[in-house]
Amino acid sequence: MSRILRKALAVIAALALLTGTAFADASIVSPVADSVVYSDSLLISVKLTGSENVKVTVYQEYYESSPAVYELQEIPEDEAAAEAAKTVSETPDSGVETVAIPEDQEAPKEGSEAVPSEETGAGKAPAEETASEKTPIAENAPAGTESGEPAGSEATEEAPGAGNGAEDAAEQEPGEPELIKVLIREAEYSPYDASALSAEDLSLLSSGRTEDASGEALTLSDGSGIPELSDVVFAPAVSYKSDSEVGFYTKQLSVQPGLYKVSVESRSGSSHCFVAVKEKQQEEKPGIFSGGAQKSGAFSFLRNMLRSLFR
Amino acid sequence: MRSALIEKIKVVIIVVLFITTILLLYLLWSPGGRGIGFSGFGGRSASSDAPTGAGLLRAEYALRSSGSGSTELSYDADGVFAAAKEELAGFLAQSYAESSVISEQQYELAMRDWPSVSVGFGCGLPLNGVLSLIAPESQLLRTADVIVDSIAFSDAAPDSVFARDSGSGSHYRFIFGEPRESVDKLSSAFGDNSYPAYTARDLLGVGSVFLPLGSFSELSDMPFGAADGSKEVGTDAARAVFGDTFSFVRRITDSFGNVTYMYGYGEKNLYLYAEGAIEYRTTVSGTEASDFARDLDAALSFAAGCGGLRGDEWKALRLCGYSESGIRVHTRNFSFAQSVLGVPVYGQSGPALTVTVSGGAVTGLRREGIDPGTYTPGENRAAASPANVIANNSNHIYNILKGSVLAPASDEAFDFAAKAVRSLAPGYYADPSRKLLVPAWVLKASGGEMFYFDLYEGTPLGYTR
Numbered sequence: 043m044s045r046i047l048r049k050a051l052a053v054i055a056a057l058a059l060l061t062g063t064a065f066a067d068a069s070i071v072s073p074v075a076d077s078v079v080y081s082d083s084l085l086i087s088v089k090l091t092g093s094e095n096v097k098v099t100v101y102q103e104y105y106e107s108s109p110a111v112y113e114l115q116e117i118p119e120d121e122a123a124a125e126a127a128k129t130v131s132e133t134p135d136s137g138v139e140t141v142a143i144p145e146d147q148e149a150p151k152e153g154s155e156a157v158p159s160e161e162t163g164a165g166k167a168p169a170e171e172t173a174s175e176k177t178p179i180a181e182n183a184p185a186g187t188e189s190g191e192p193a194g195s196e197a198t199e200e201a202p203g204a205g206n207g208a209e210d211a212a213e214q215e216p217g218e219p220e221l222i223k224v225l226i227r228e229a230e231y232s233p234y235d236a237s238a239l240s241a242e243d244l245s246l247l248s249s250g251r252t253e254d255a256s257g258e259a260l261t262l263s264d265g266s267g268i269p270e271l272s273d274v275v276f277a278p279a280v281s282y283k284s285d286s287e288v289g290f291y292t293k294q295l296s297v298q299p300g301l302y303k304v305s306v307e308s309r310s311g312s313s314h315c316f317v318a319v320k321e322k323q324q325e326e327k328p329g330i331f332s333g334g335a336q337k338s339g340a341f342s343f344l345r346n347m348l349r350s351l352f353r
Numbered sequence: 354m355r356s357a358l359i360e361k362i363k364v365v366i367i368v369v370l371f372i373t374t375i376l377l378l379y380l381l382w383s384p385g386g387r388g389i390g391f392s393g394f395g396g397r398s399a400s401s402d403a404p405t406g407a408g409l410l411r412a413e414y415a416l417r418s419s420g421s422g423s424t425e426l427s428y429d430a431d432g433v434f435a436a437a438k439e440e441l442a443g444f445l446a447q448s449y450a451e452s453s454v455i456s457e458q459q460y461e462l463a464m465r466d467w468p469s470v471s472v473g474f475g476c477g478l479p480l481n482g483v484l485s486l487i488a489p490e491s492q493l494l495r496t497a498d499v500i501v502d503s504i505a506f507s508d509a510a511p512d513s514v515f516a517r518d519s520g521s522g523s524h525y526r527f528i529f530g531e532p533r534e535s536v537d538k539l540s541s542a543f544g545d546n547s548y549p550a551y552t553a554r555d556l557l558g559v560g561s562v563f564l565p566l567g568s569f570s571e572l573s574d575m576p577f578g579a580a581d582g583s584k585e586v587g588t589d590a591a592r593a594v595f596g597d598t599f600s601f602v603r604r605i606t607d608s609f610g611n612v613t614y615m616y617g618y619g620e621k622n623l624y625l626y627a628e629g630a631i632e633y634r635t636t637v638s639g640t641e642a643s644d645f646a647r648d649l650d651a652a653l654s655f656a657a658g659c660g661g662l663r664g665d666e667w668k669a670l671r672l673c674g675y676s677e678s679g680i681r682v683h684t685r686n687f688s689f690a691q692s693v694l695g696v697p698v699y700g701q702s703g704p705a706l707t708v709t710v711s712g713g714a715v716t717g718l719r720r721e722g723i724d725p726g727t728y729t730p731g732e733n734r735a736a737a738s739p740a741n742v743i744a745n746n747s748n749h750i751y752n753i754l755k756g757s758v759l760a761p762a763s764d765e766a767f768d769f770a771a772k773a774v775r776s777l778a779p780g781y782y783a784d785p786s787r788k789l790l791v792p793a794w795v796l797k798a799s800g801g802e803m804f805y806f807d808l809y810e811g812t813p814l815g816y817t818r
Contacts, residue, residue: 071558072551081422083549085566087556087740091763287763288744292556294549294566322421330462331455331510331526 067091068308071290075315076244080322082298086277088291088306090284096308098291100277103301103316105269108230115224234271236301236318238264244316247271247301273303404657404668406649407486409689411671412437413475413778416550416563417543420468420508426550426565427543428778429695430472436542437472437504438487440535444514445484445491449530452497457561460517460524463509470539471505475776475797476674476688477520478502482645489646494527501525502775506535519561519775520799553771556740560771564739570779570808572694572792573731577783579629580705580722587612587625590659594623594633630702630721631659638682639714648685652708655715673697673704676801684711693725693781699795699803700783703817723783725790737811739777742794743770749813750796750804773798780805782814 072087073079088098239247243262252268254260261267282291299321305314412434418424427433444450463469477500484494501516511532516525548568553560591614595602605613610627624632643651649672674688690697691705698705700721709717743750747770752758754773780795782805792808805814 072555079422083423085551085555087558089558089744286741286745288747288767290557290738290740290744292566292738292740330459330466331513 067310068094068096068306068313070304070306070313070315073304073315073317076241076248076317078239078241078244078318078320080320082296084295084297084302084317084319086291086293086295086304088282090282090289090291090308092287093283093285094289094308094310095281095283096291096306097279097281098293099275099279099305099307100295101273101303101305102276103234103236103271103303104231104274105234105271106229107232108227110229111226112223113226114221117220117222231272231274233298233300234269235299237299237320238262239301239318244318248314248316271301276302404653404670405486406646406653406672408668409653409670409672410474410483410486412472413673413776414473414563415539415543416464416469416471416473416505417540417547418464418467418469420466422465424465424550424563425543425547426563427547429544429546432542432544433470433539434472436539437470437506437535440506440533440538441484441504441514442488442491443533444527444529445488445493447493447530450493451528452494453526453528455515455524455526457522457524459526460515463507463515464505467507467509468536468540469505469507469509470536470543471503471515471517472539473503473776474501474672475778476502476672477518478672478675479645479677480516480525482649485644485646486649493529497525497527499523499525506539508536511535522561553740553743553774557743557767557771559768560774562774562776564743564777567738568736568779569733570736570792571730571733572696572779572781572808573729574792575693575728575781575790576726576788577723577790578726578788580720580724587631590625590631590633591623593658594621628721630719632720633659633715633718635716637714638684638716639710639712640682641713643683643710643713645685648683648710648713649687651713651715652685652687652710652718656706656708656718656720659718659720669693670706671697674707674797674801679711682712684709684716690780691722693723693790694728696778696780697795698723698725698781698783698790699793699805699817701785701815701817703803723790734809736779736808737794737806739794742777742806742811743774743796745811746804746806746813747771750798753804753816753818754798754800754802773800775799779808784814 067090069089069091070087071089072085084100086098086100088096090096240263246260246262246268252260259267276297277293277295280291280293284291297319299319302317302319303314304317306312412430413428415427415430415433416424417427464471480497480499480501481495483501483504484491484497499516500518500520502519503517505515505517507513507515510526510528511534512529514527514529514535516527517523548565550563550565553562553564556564556566591599591602595614595616599614601617603615605615607613612625614623614625616622620637621635622633624630624634626632669692670689671692672687673690674686676686678684687708687710688704689706689708690699692698700723702719702721705720705722707717707719708715744767747767748763750770750773751766754769774796776797778795780793781790782793782795783789784791791814793805793814794808794811796804796806798804803817805816806812807814
């Protein structure tokens with residue numbers, strides 16, 4: 043009987059543990075999803091229900107303000123291998139780099155825009171202090187393969203922040219000069235200007251949709267198309283664990299105007315929300331109180347006199 | 354001839370006596386007359402050592418908003434409150450004032466979107482009573498019979514003073530004739546010891562009270578003993594209540610050392626507890642129409658007459674709680690907390706001094722002061738997050754306020770607890786078992802209940818209903 047009782051208690055305890063885990067949840071309280079904030083500080087508040095471990099990351103959204111420029115150059119065969127072996131640091135001033143061209147990606151036409159890789163998700167951040175940071179996704183991105191392999195193979199080199207995106211050089215007959223893709227200018231990324239975004243625009247960006255049901259391209263409220271945004275880590279991922287039934291992770295960040303994304307990852311899933319930080323306009327604020335003490339002097343005099351008589 | 358003269362003299366005497374009767378009736382019995390003050394049957398007259406109510410009126414916290422979305426909270430609000438009193442006195446010296454009820458949205462816009470400063474009392478107080486303490490000679494707004502727990506100034510309306518009662522969710526704007534630069538003056542009085550603050554709605558998703566995002570403190574545990582509970586103090590209190598002759602008064606002592614003085618069949622009782630607490634109760638209430646300021650002074654006078662608090666000990670008191678009830682006979686309850694190192698001290702039975710005034714006469718008093726021991730400052734360290742103090746203890750708060758023993762759904766308990774919070778501020782909790790003053794977050798609920806949580810760990814220490 044005692045063995046049965048012990049087993050029953052163990053089952054009940056296991057069920058309680060699983061129930062607590064199953065119903066654990068994390069939700070973003072602040073900022074309000076798809077909201078606009080007029081402040082130089084941003085409050086992050088995440089509510090954890092149940093014993094939960096979360097990772098909170100804040101990204102700032104960047105867009106490609108200037109595309110990368112490539113051109114195809116001919117290099118004699120014997121120089122191709124030596125060129126491919128060069129690292130970026132050896133040719134810092136030449137503005138010429140050799141880049142990896144995975145097989146499954148097409149080579150851009152000469153002078154065309156570069157296609158940023160989806161894996162890195164991090165464009166070239168203009169701020170130096172973030173240039174060396176890697177997003178959690180970027181940290182797990184597959185590194186470029188080893189360089190030094192014979193020409194014609196996938197000679198690759200990892201250029202920080204540089205987008206990859208061309209396929210292997212066209213096959214050449216032995217002895218002929220080899221075509222290689224040369225990066226002339228890297229893509230430039232700038233913080234996305236959120237000053238024109240409305241709450242509806244933010245909802246649209248959150249949905250991830252670019253076309254409506256009829257296949258027409260969706261546009262923002264100002265008529266522009268849905269931008270391609272890149273996440274750049276603004277506040278590195280922070281892990282937080284709550285052991286109680288209800289707990290909160292709170293943090294305040296100093297921000298500049300722009301578009302930010304708060305991402306919360308937990309065992310039960312992940313969620314994110316966009317928030318547009320705008321600069322408060324210095325124009326005349328509309329009065330929030332109508333009327334007020336705009337009484338005429340004669341009226342107030344009569345009123346005070348009557349009050350004093352009957353006081 | 355002679356008889357006619359005598360008759361005339363009689364008529365004059367009767368007329369004089371008649372007029373004298375009318376005047377005496379007016380002086381003794383009319384509400385506007387001076388009357389003759391009775392201090393109850395027996396007892397001494399009011400003590401001249403009693404502090405004034407205005408001196409014990411202090412702010413629990415101050416809030417400053419930049420108008421660009423950031424708000425700071427400071428618990429060191431004495432300087433800001435002094436400036437606020439000056440500004441209020443300046444407004445009340447004007448000749449015109451108008452009251453209006455505004456919406457919560459208007460109030461929050463005025464506080465958030467414009468530079469503003471507000472001071473909070475930590476409890477609801479009658480506005481006309483507060484103004485009569487600050488500017489007793491002014492008659493402006495004396496008919497504003499509303500309860501408020503904070504007063505604010507905003508550049509949204511420099512000619513106005515704002516007030517709020519977070520318990521009922523009411524917001525007020527009092528418009529005066531001339532604008533003043535109140536926000537600048539109060540802002541300059543703001544100290545450096547402040548923290549970023551957000552509303553409970555921003556931090557927790559529900560609630561209106563402002564909470565600091567985080568704070569630091571050097572408060573550490575401190576031993577304490579009971580306040581002077583000597584026999585002499587007890588006898589002085591008994592003489593103050595019953596008079597020197599103790600006529601019709603019985604004295605009862607139990608085996609624990611508690612002494613009870615009883616007048617008649619229990620019309621007036623005085624309890625002197627062995628641990629030093631003093632309690633007074635009477636079933637006889639007054640019949641005077643009174644106001645907040647007079648009742649407060651009566652409470653302090655009576656408490657001073659009972660002895661036990663002298664000189665500087667009075668300066669350490671602060672008004673920390675107030676409630677009122679009754680229509681025909683107005684009953685007011687005043688609570689005063691003892692301050693140690695600038696923060697209030699609360700025990701298991703609540704603040705150090707509570708006085709009940711009914712119909713202008715004191716009908717109840719409880720005094721349980723503490724005598725702090727030697728203090729050793731601790732290192733400056735982070736206090737428990739106020740948001741998590743509420744969240745982690747929401748079940749505890751729910752069960753105490755609801756009187757329930759069953760565990761509620763976590764969301765239901767959390768929503769209820771977050772909405773019930775009226776203020777959260779640091780203080781000391783006098784742990785009776787360890788005889789230690791423990792640094793604590795003091796949470797006041799909307800019904801007057803108080804909860805105490807460890808300042809650094811956030812764990813429950815006790816509560817007072």
